[in-house]
Amino acid sequence: xxxxxxxxxxxxxxxxxxxxxxxxxxxxxxxxxxxxxxxxxxxxxxxxxxxxxxxxxxxxxxxxxxxxxxxxxxxxxxxxxxxxxxxxxxxxxxxxxxxxxxxxxxxxxxxxxxxxxxxxxxxxxxxxxxxxxxxxxxxxxxxxxxxxxxxxxxxxxxxxxxxxxxxxxxxxxxxxxxxxxxxxxxxxxxxxxxxxxxxxxxxxxxxxxxxxxxxxxxxxxxxxxxxxxxxxxxxxxxxxxxxxxxxxxxxxxxxxxxxxxxxxxxxxxxxxxxxxxxxxxxxxxxxxxxxxxxxxxxxxxxx
Numbered sequence: 158x159x160x161x162x163x164x165x166x167x168x169x170x171x172x173x174x175x176x177x178x179x180x181x182x183x184x185x186x187x188x189x190x191x192x193x194x195x196x197x198x199x200x201x202x203x204x205x206x207x208x209x210x211x212x213x214x215x216x217x218x219x220x221x222x223x224x225x226x227x228x229x230x231x232x233x234x235x236x237x238x239x240x241x242x243x244x245x246x247x248x249x250x251x252x253x254x255x256x257x258x259x260x261x262x263x264x265x266x267x268x269x270x271x272x273x274x275x276x277x278x279x280x281x282x283x284x285x286x287x288x289x290x291x292x293x294x295x296x297x298x299x300x301x302x303x304x305x306x307x308x309x310x311x312x313x314x315x316x317x318x319x320x321x322x323x324x325x326x327x328x329x330x331x332x333x334x335x336x337x338x339x340x341x342x343x344x345x346x347x348x349x350x351x352x353x354x355x356x357x358x359x360x361x362x363x364x365x366x367x368x369x370x371x372x373x374x375x376x377x378x379x380x381x382x383x384x385x386x387x388x389x390x391x392x393x394x395x396x397x398x399x400x401x402x403x404x405x406x407x408x409x410x411x412x413x414x415x416x417x418x419x420x421x422x423x424x425x426x427x428x429x430x431x432x433x434x435x436x437x438x439x440x441x442x443x444x445x446x447x448x449x450x451x452x453x454x455x456x457x458x459x460x
Contacts (some may be wrong), residue, residue, distance in 0.1 A: 177239045185280060187236075191229040192275035198226010233270050233281070234263075240282055241266050244289050252297040265292030291315070314351055317341050326398050327406060403429075404443035411440055 183191070201222035205211070211219070245258035253261070269285035294315060320340050324332035338345040397405040397414075410428060413419035422440070426433040 177242060180236055180239060182239070183233070183236045183281070188233070188281045189275045191233045192273055192281070194229035195226045195233070195270070196275075198223045198229065201226065230270055234267060237266055237270075237282070237285060238263065240285060241289055244286065245293060248290070248293055248297075250294075250297055253293075257296070258293050261293050261296040262289040265289040268292070313343065317343065317348060317352075323397060323405075327402055327409075329402070400443050400446060404439050404446070407436055407439045408443050411436075 201219040205216065205219050205223065241259055241262035245255060245262050248258060251258070265288040266285055269281070269288040272288075273281055273284055275281075291312075317337055321332050321337050324336055324340060328336070332340075334349055335345055337343075338348050341348070397408060400408070406429070407425060408414065410420045410425045411422070420428070422433050422436045426436045429436070431439075
């Protein structure tokens with residue numbers, strides 16, 4: 158929809174971006190309302206598909222709900238197009254033209270709308286940002302390589318990069334390859350090989366392991382249900398960089414962000430050799446800072 162709009166005329170991009178300025182962003186309440194309509198519409202569609210012998214009145218009602226859900230989906234997409242533009246404009250790497258970055262980001266936005274779970278208590282823009290960035294990043298990565306790398310390889314590398322940034326903030330120095338490998342659970346040799354592949358084109362059939370494994374076999378593609386966990390983890394790590402190191406460390410320990418094992422305030426206090434009262438104070442300060450980023454609710458779900 159949007160890529161066609163952008164490319165209709167030489168001035169289409171300018172008009173497109175100008176039109177978005179007049180679209181107000183959704184409030185938190187509107188996001189929930191639209192998400193509920195989408196959910197009901199999807200369920201109505203499933204009932205229609207599974208029940209071909211419905212009475213006419215029931216079928217009409219379900220078709221109405223399905224249409225309302227589709228309309229809500231379109232509105233949620235439309236009212237968040239400016240978010241895509243902002244991300245596309247400010248992305249660090251600009252391998253693709255702005256119009257192409259926007260078009261790719263719009264695909265990420267559509268995916269986010271389809272997967273958004275309002276019951277988690279998070280703002281949609283926080284959730285959608287990751288999917289938009291991921292779609293733009295994947296497209297630019299594929300454009301920048303003579304040989305297309307599998308998407309899951311890019312995901313692993315991007316996750317390793319995010320881990321490296323978080324470790325640098327925590328350690329106060331640039332982390333070594335061993336540091337990043339230990340934190341991500343990726344074998345050091347595999348991580349080094351993948352980074353090398355990203356820096357220069359290489360045949361995907363190149364043997365990279367002693368057992369004869371090829372590059373594309375080094376890491377298995379993650380199952381679909383792992384994607385949301387990756388989104389959550391990367392969002393948390395990225396937002397923690399907005400905190401002073403001690404506050405970030407407290408949250409990481411309290412909510413098990415590093416190893417999946419949350420610690421009590423007393424355990425964190427013992428680990429950091431601070432009083433329990435001080436730990437509670439630091440945690441409160443950190444969550445207050447992050448409320449503007451919608452992370453507090455996400456962490457609350459993990460407690």
